[in-house]
Amino acid sequence: xxxxxxEVFDEQFRDLAKIARVLSHPAxxxxxKYLADVKACISGDISNxxxxxxxxxxxxxxxxxxxxxxxxxxxxxxxxYCLNPVAVNGFKLLIExxxxxxxxxxxxxx
Amino acid sequence: xxxxxxEVFDEQFRDLAKIARVLSHPAxxxxxKYLADVKACISGDISNxxxxxxxxxxxxxxxxxxxxxxxxxxxxxxxxYCLNPVAVNGFKLLIExxxxxxxxxxxxxx
DNA sequence: GAATTATGTTGCAAACATACGACATATTTT
DNA sequence: AAAATATGTCGTATGTTTGCAACATAATTC
Numbered sequence: 001x002x003x004x005x006x007e008v009f010d011e012q013f014r015d016l017a018k019i020a021r022v023l024s025h026p027a028x029x030x031x032x033k034y035l036a037d038v039k040a041c042i043s044g045d046i047s048n049x050x051x052x053x054x055x056x057x058x059x060x061x062x063x064x065x066x067x068x069x070x071x072x073x074x075x076x077x078x079x080x081y082c083l084n085p086v087a088v089n090g091f092k093l094l095i096e097x098x099x100x101x102x103x104x105x106x107x108x109x110x
Numbered sequence: 111x112x113x114x115x116x117e118v119f120d121e122q123f124r125d126l127a128k129i130a131r132v133l134s135h136p137a138x139x140x141x142x143k144y145l146a147d148v149k150a151c152i153s154g155d156i157s158n159x160x161x162x163x164x165x166x167x168x169x170x171x172x173x174x175x176x177x178x179x180x181x182x183x184x185x186x187x188x189x190x191y192c193l194n195p196v197a198v199n200g201f202k203l204l205i206e207x208x209x210x211x212x213x214x215x216x217x218x219x220x
Numbered sequence: 221g222a223a224t225t226a227t228g229t230t231g232c233a234a235a236c237a238t239a240c241g242a243c244a245t246a247t248t249t250t
Numbered sequence: 251a252a253a254a255t256a257t258g259t260c261g262t263a264t265g266t267t268t269g270c271a272a273c274a275t276a277a278t279t280c
Contacts, residue, residue, distance in 0.1 A: 021237095233269090
């Protein structure tokens, strides 16, 4: 009996599931929205915008960073975080491509 | 110290996080795709299409059902599952609305 | 009405996610 | 070089998800 057997699924579904997992916490959605709103790439006192401890925010940033959603540039003691435009646009395409396949206008008409 | 404090976030982020959570497993993405492909609403031997045990598939169906993605109509012993067009289209709008806000073409140009 | 078929539910073990205090590191200021 | 500032990592407690066998339920067939 093995657990979490994601390897048995198509790559399309595995990749998209990973993206969805990253987006499945309100804190991470809020962080992405915040970074998109402040045009300038501002430092990690994102913690002040998010009602969680700095440690927890830092961990959410790590998840976003490892998935490629954001990038951080060191500037002295500070780190300027910002969205990764290329990655984000790629993810958006993947998501939209999948959602276009989930078209159910011709199904289940009662 | 409390855990999983999702209540501190905006409703937009909480709702979208829930949808993303449902979509964060390849089995559920595969099930939705399968239901979208077979135009006719076919019964729950979706298990044969998914390389997991019937029990596990049944639980993934439950997650999709409780979230509103799919609906099942009893037909004798069988249950005809199909996408819920209204709910799915609503979810798609929520997702697209959020993604449109995550626009980073003017940020982080090095 | 007993056997078969289709399906959901329960209980459990393993894995993973979440939250945060305490500690570590590295830069800047005094 | 000590203090202050910005940040990451570790350890730990708790909660959630995943996968499946075993059991339960309900309709159909024999």
